Amino acid sequence: xxxxxxxxxxxxxxxxxxxxxxxxxxxxxxxxxxxxxxxxxxxxxxxxxxxxxxxxxxxxxxxxxxxxxxxxxxxxxxxxxxxxxxxxxxxxxxxxxxxxxxxxxxxxxxxxxxxxxxxxxxxxxxxxxxxxxxxxxxxx
Numbered sequence: 670x671x672x673x674x675x676x677x678x679x680x681x682x683x684x685x686x687x688x689x690x691x692x693x694x695x696x697x698x699x700x701x702x703x704x705x706x707x708x709x710x711x712x713x714x715x716x717x718x719x720x721x722x723x724x725x726x727x728x729x730x731x732x733x734x735x736x737x738x739x740x741x742x743x744x745x746x747x748x749x750x751x752x753x754x755x756x757x758x759x760x761x762x763x764x765x766x767x768x769x770x771x772x773x774x775x776x777x778x779x780x781x782x783x784x785x786x787x788x789x790x791x792x793x794x795x796x797x798x799x800x801x802x803x804x805x806x807x808x809x
Contacts, residue, residue: 673744675777675787678703682748685711685726693718696751700726702734703744710734727762731769742766744775752780763794772797 678701686699691714698714712729727747734742745766749756755778758766766774772791779785791797 673703673775675744675746675775678709678744678746679748679777679779679785681709681711682726682746683750685713685730686748686750687713689713689726690715691751692716693720696749698726698756699748699750700730701746702727702730702742704734704739705741705743706739708734708737708739710737710739725759725762727758728765731765735769740769742770742774744777745770747776747778749778749780753782755779755782755784755786757786757793763790766790767794767797 681701682699684699685701686697689697689699691697693716700712702710704710710730710733712726712733714726715724715729717723727745747758757778767790770790772789774790776788776790776793777785
């Protein structure tokens, strides 16, 4: 397994945020997702004037990794440079990330200020029915 460098991963997320397309909200987000082999996939938010069609940075990074054949990721960093305080992933992103990340997968998020939040997918999404059902319905 690849050695985890959350500081470096967060820097990649900050860089990815510079490419965000956010003309409506003016709220840029970048994400950097680490695969088990050490490959980093980045993404940024891409807005649409129909807000429901906006693509979040986290899902953007994830689908790039999946499109390259990856199915398991060990960490994600999320940077929101237009917010001073850390802003965690939205509910849709938490759901999608939990599909490809174990509950113990590392998460770091932060804004433009010095504070960073380090947590796990399991802490962000504690009642993950998919993983819970798999654990309870294991058949011999």
